[in-house]
Amino acid sequence: MPPVISVSHLTKQYPGLRAVDDLSFTVEEGGVYGFLGQNGAGKSTTIRMLLTLVQPTAGRIELFGKELYAHRHEVLAQVGTVIERPDLYKYLTAYDNVRLMSELSGVRADRARIMKQLEQVGLADRATSKAKTFSQGMKQRLGLACALIHNPRLLILDEPTNGLDPQGIADVRRLLRHLSREEGKTILVSSHLLAEMELVADSMLIIDRGRKVAEGRVQELLNPDDMRVELTAADPASARAALARSTWATRLEPGADRLLLRLARTEVPALNRDLVALGIDVLALQPRHSLEDYFLSITQSAHAPAAR
Numbered sequence: 001m002p003p004v005i006s007v008s009h010l011t012k013q014y015p016g017l018r019a020v021d022d023l024s025f026t027v028e029e030g031g032v033y034g035f036l037g038q039n040g041a042g043k044s045t046t047i048r049m050l051l052t053l054v055q056p057t058a059g060r061i062e063l064f065g066k067e068l069y070a071h072r073h074e075v076l077a078q079v080g081t082v083i084e085r086p087d088l089y090k091y092l093t094a095y096d097n098v099r100l101m102s103e104l105s106g107v108r109a110d111r112a113r114i115m116k117q118l119e120q121v122g123l124a125d126r127a128t129s130k131a132k133t134f135s136q137g138m139k140q141r142l143g144l145a146c147a148l149i150h151n152p153r154l155l156i157l158d159e160p161t162n163g164l165d166p167q168g169i170a171d172v173r174r175l176l177r178h179l180s181r182e183e184g185k186t187i188l189v190s191s192h193l194l195a196e197m198e199l200v201a202d203s204m205l206i207i208d209r210g211r212k213v214a215e216g217r218v219q220e221l222l223n224p225d226d227m228r229v230e231l232t233a234a235d236p237a238s239a240r241a242a243l244a245r246s247t248w249a250t251r252l253e254p255g256a257d258r259l260l261l262r263l264a265r266t267e268v269p270a271l272n273r274d275l276v277a278l279g280i281d282v283l284a285l286q287p288r289h290s291l292e293d294y295f296l297s298i299t300q301s302a303h304a305p306a307a308r
């Protein structure tokens with residue numbers, strides 16, 4: 001079976017700015033594919049190119065094994081999408097929003113199908129309420145119901161948890177997992193939050209300034225054998241000196257600002273015991289994955305615009 005999404009050497013050049021730079025990746029059928037990057041990294045531009053809303057400068061996109069522009073209507077009929085905020089008719093009820101979307105997509109779902117869709121996103125009891133009365137989280141879920149009413153194989157979502165409260169984020173997360181695991185949908189979801197993607201994605205792609213910096217299965221990218229532990233000590237200088245004389249010396253990362261030790265998760269208890277034996281007063285011991293550190297370093301770097 002061909003990949004659901006196959007992108008090769010995709011580039012978007014704006015005057016004076018390369019928003020997407022020679023990006024290649026594939027998304028296989030089933031599962032949640034997280035698309036991560038800081039604000040301005042090029043996620044929305046890529047997603048817009050996948051939906052033919054932005055014309056690529058170079059590169060090739062295939063959806064379901066077919067070249068996107070040559071088979072645009074056939075291919076996009078199998079895609080559901082919510083980009084930025086969902087496009088809702090605020091003076092229409094939740095039910096009418098979904099009904100209208102089903103008519104626009106040519107599916108013309110009947111009442112039972114529309115109610116089932118609203119039920120899936122937890123809005124069946126609000127079917128007759130106008131969209132304008134909904135919270136941001138409810139609007140997002142209604143947007144998802146509209147995107148799903150034509151039963152697409154692929155869902156493309158641009159930052160679906162932006163602006164939601166923790167409950168709203170958890171609701172969307174649960175829904176995405178259900179759609180992927182129980183209904184076999186393939187989902188591409190963008191985010192600027194690594195921790196959020198860790199909870200929902202099976203695979204992920206990280207981009208920075210339009211270029212790929214990491215891609216793979218989440219379990220492999222966040223391999224517990226490749227982590228660092230950050231030690232906060234009451235007296236960092238003497239803690240560093242004591243560690244440098246101990247068996248942990250080779251694990252100590254250089255750099256004066258933070259005490260970081262590279263080790264596997266299973267070695268953390270031994271480190272903990274030795275810190276006590278060395279007489280180091282520990283204020284905190286925090287595991288950090290190298291990918292997390294790396295992601296923080298690119299998201300906090302000088303070129304990062306202020307978070308929205």
Ligand SMILES: Nc1ncnc2c1ncn2[C@@H]1O[C@H](COP(=O)(O)OP(=O)(O)OP(=O)(O)O)[C@@H](O)[C@H]1O
Pocket residue numbers: 014015017019037038039040041042043044045046159192
């Ligand atoms: N129409 C445009 N003309 C010129 N530059 C643009 C245009 N659209 C986007 N850009 C620029 O391209 C870069 C990538 O933007 P994009 O919206 O794809 O990033 P993003 O990763 O989705 O970030 P965000 O989460 O903030 O939307 C940014 O520097 C942005 O200012």
